Structure formats: C-alpha cells, structure tokens
Amino acid sequence: MRKSFLFLLFTLLSFGLFAQEGDRVQGKEVYEHWCSSCHAPGGRKHPGTSALEFIYKGEKSGVLEERLDLTPELVALFVRKGVKIMPPFRKTEISDKDLLDLGAYLSPQN
C-alpha cells in the first residue's frame, strides 16, 4: 500500500506541470496572440506553416491547429527551446500557465 502510494506520488511529481489540465479556451487565446502570426493557414505569409509544409510534404498538416499528434510536452519543448529561426519564448511572453493552456489547445481532444 505504502509502495503504491509512493509510486503514485513519484508519477505525479514526474509529470509535474503536465499533470495539470490546461484550459483549451484560454489556450486558443494564447495561440492566437503568440502563434498564429507564423502558424496560421496560408504558407505564403505564415513562415511557421510554410516550414512545416516543407518538412512534412503532405504527410502531416503544416498548420498546427490541424495536427493530430501534438502533445503538451512537445508544444512546451518548441516554445521553450525554439527551433531554427523560431526563437524560444520567455515567461513574460508565454507564462507556464499559458503554456499549459496552449498545450491543451493544440493537443487533440481525448
């Protein structure tokens, strides 16, 4: 009993941030404020979309909102680490709470 309690506690701590539920409605606002200027549909004016279209070549959508395989962890990784010309976002831009909401919004609903 004690062992399984410790395991559960460890699991919860390991997942940390992502054990919490993000708010998809708030996440949409975060997305529209910070992400859509690069990731909206229409690659000609949206460099994030055009880069992903180039990478996936139709295998997956270049539009983040249409992706079915994103997870909060993956979203957090790119937001905090950046990739190529996309710089990371500071916590004064996208807070940890915003990131949680954004992750929930961009992950497909279960």
Next chain:
Amino acid sequence: MRYPPGVSQSDFDRAVRQFESAIGADWVFTDEADVDLYRDAYSPLWGEEEEKIPSIALAPQSAAEVQSLMAICNEFQIPVYPVSTGKNLGYGGSAPVLTGSVVLDLKRMNRIIEVNEENAFALVEPGVSYFDLYNYIQEQGLDLWIDCPDPGWGSLIGNSLDHGVGYTVNPYRDHFEAHCGMEVVLADGDIVRTGMGALPNAETWQQYRWGYGPWMDGLFAQSNFGVVTKMGFWLSPAPEAFRSGSVQVMKYNDVHELVRITAKMMYSGILNSNAGVQSPMQFAIGQNPEMQERYDRANEEDIRILDEFALSNNTPFWSSQFKFYGPREIVDSSWEYVKRQFADIDGVRYQDQESLNFPMPYEELMQTADENHLGVPSMSVFQLGNRSNFNPAGTNGHLGFSPVVPMTGEAVLESNKVLGKVLREMGGNTVFNVPPYSYHQRTFTILVGFTVSRDADVNRKTRKIFRELVKVAAEHGWGEYRTHTAFMDDCAAAYSFNDNALLRLQQTLKDAIDPKGIISAGRYGIWPKHIRDEEGKGIAAVNVNKGDKEKKGDNNA
C-alpha cells in the same frame, strides 16, 4: 544562479531579495533555465565563451517598479540591461552586451495608454508590440494607420530607440523621427519626461516634440543613459488609396539619371515613401564569371558588353519601385507625373503594380504583395532563412551589415563594387544581398545579410567578414546605421573624427548621467568609466583597434 561581474555574491544575494520585495518573486528569474530564455537566439557568438549571457532577469510591471529596481541596482552597482519586447533579433535580441548583466524585461509593461484619433498619436509602454497597437486600432474602429517594421512582434519603443524603420510614408516610416515625447527612468531611479511632458499638466506632450530648452530625446536612442518607460508616436490618418509601380531602365549608366530624378522627387515631397534601386540583371551577372568580372571592372568596353548582355536577356539593368499613399486622384496623378520625369531616358519602361482602395478586409490585405507596406504587421519576413526548397536546412537566424551611403548613382555602383569585392574575396555566405534602399530620408542603406549558425566556425568567419566590411565601408565614408551587439565597439570605432571626439563626448555624458555605470554597459560602444579603466573598453579599445593590435574579448575572433 549566475552572478554579474564586479558585484560580490553577498551583495547580489541581498539585491535579489530586494528585487523580490519590489516586484514579487514570480518576476525575478534566477533559475538558469528561465534566464537562458534571454539568450540571443540569433547570436553570432552562440555557444562560444564570448557569447553574451545575462545573470538573472527582472520583469517589472510599471514605471514605479522600474524606479525601485534601478535604485537597488544603483546602490549595489549592478549592471542592468533593459529590453522592451526582447525581439530585436539580428541586433542582439534580449541578451545584454556585457555578460552577467541583469536583464530588465519590460514586456509586462504593455499598456496602450492613449490613442488619439483626432490628433493622430499614441502613447504606449515598452511592452506594446506593433501587433498590439494595430489590433487595438482595429478593435476600436479608429481611422488610423500604424507604420510597422517587417516583424510585427517588436516594440514600438524598442524599435524606435534602435532607429528602426517601416515602409509607409514620411515622417512615420522613420520610427525615431515619428516619436514625440518620452518618459525615462534614470540610473538612480529618478523619472523625467521630455518635451512638453515636463509641464505637469501637459496637453501637447505627443504633439509638440521640442518642449523648452535643449532637446534630450536623442540621448536615449542607441545609448545607455536611461530606461524609457513611455513614448509617444505620431500616427497617420488612414489613406484612401495606394498605388505602386516600377520604372525600369535598360543600361548600366542609366542608374545615374534613375537615382538623380528619384532623389529630386523625394526632396520635393512628391515621393514620400521609400524606394530602392534593384538590378534585375544581378542574378544573371552573378552566374556568369565573365560578366561579373566586367561588372567589377566596369571600363567603357565592359559597360558596352554588359549593356549588350542585358539587351540579349531583354532585361532592364536597373529598376526602382515607387509607392503612393493618399486620395485616389492624387496617387493616380502622382504616378503619372513620376513616370513623365523619366521619359527622357532611352528605352525606359514602366510597370503598373498594385492599385488598392481602403478600407480593405484583413484577409485581402494579407493577400497583397507586402502587407507591411500597408501598415499591417505580420511575420511574413521570416520566410527569409526559413526551411524551403531553396534552403532545405534553413538558418538559425540572420544579421545584417547596413551602411548608409549617398543617394547617387555613383554611390550605388561604388558600394556594390566595394562591398561585393570584400564578400567575394572572403568567401561571404550571404543569405540575401539587397541593393540600396532609402530606409531613411535622403540616403540609401545597403543591407548585406548573413545567416547565423550553430556552428562556431561558420560564425567566426561571418564575424571576420563583418568586421572587414565595417572597416572597408568606413574607409569610403560609409557607416552603420544600427548594428548587432557583437559589433557595437567596431562600428563605434569607425566614427572616429578628431580622435574619436564623438565617443569621448558620449563617455563624458555617460559618466555624468549614470555615474556608477549600471545601464547597458557597452551599448553602441559606450562603456562606463570603471569598465573602460579596468578592461580597456571604449576609447582604449578604439585606439587598440586603430593600431591593429589584438583587442580583448570576442573582437579577436
């Protein structure tokens, strides 16, 4: 936690506690993972010992909080580096010039304090981006346009203070020229308002910029004399129509008339937006070693053959694009008038481009050739360096060498020749070479773009080429209008008239206004006294440079 240079650990620990008390512990970032978010994502020094990395970051929410933080920094002589939105990518981003500085992140100060439609101005805080102001104006249904630079996420204040530019009309497109009135927190925490803002009940702070007595605003741009916490900007009433077209001339030597007439119309106010000189032949010449050699040498025979080459390609040697904003009748007749001015150039061609009426739905604006030229902020410029068929690996950012040259055909040819020679001889891997463009009134700016890499060897080579360009350009009387933090000493050293009298004056002012030297040490080559004395920065570094001896730090690279 990282510590700033020249501050004892115990003093810094005490200061951090005071920072937390002043703005709340949530907004004092000391964890290295959080502070690493302030690294310059486009740093040409990435991963090297010389990379500029902050110690901690502070994020105040008001001018009063900035005052408290500055008073603490001043007490403990802690180097502090304010950034507005931290998006000055290509020019240092949110990283300081002096490693270990505390970044003062003003992004949370994002209030649009006033937008006045009748007198067409805005008063904003540093965290307000071009997107924010544009969206606010749209939501309020105001009959106003903003002028934005290429990426829309930057700060109006930060961009203006770094002499950033946009694409609509004078005086709005030169963002420092378009500002009117500032509020500034000084190193000791005092707060000052410039221009008419010095009147306690000012009613024209954003309308009359000179105020009374010496105009101080220039001191706070490209410098380190204070922290700007509010700034006013003139806005343009939304124009009724837009028109664009290009004038194309066929021969090498036609560039002289093309530029002379363009400049005259600019000085007359007939053309009041930016224009550039492009060579539609540039690519064909660059692909042909013989033609490139002739272009570089350009004697009479070479020019004759180059003209024949252009003719055989049925391609104009030069072209300029012109833009017109205003009432429909005026933009149409202006374009017709402009075309007539070039009519005496043999073989001249004209191309009508866009003709738009406003207001237009946002979706349609985003389908135009360049929405930024219509005061609509976006991120579309980041297609440059993006992963694509043209550039499958993409880039890790960019930076630009951008000297100011005269608006003459002669300068167009000479700058192309001189800078192109340096790039070719040093194996420059430029991502885009933009011909002269009048980003500012009355001059052309050359923008030589470089890609930034995560490979230190590539970056070292870029830095070497960049420094050579600074030196060679200066020999021709051309200086940078703005530069990345990695090259601020180099560019300051080029402005060396009378034994660096300008930098000496700037240092005198620095020592008087910020006697403990805490604000943005090294920004635009201005170093505080204690660092000049201890580390040979400032004039000492300039003099070492002149003697071709080795400089300290990253300038060796």
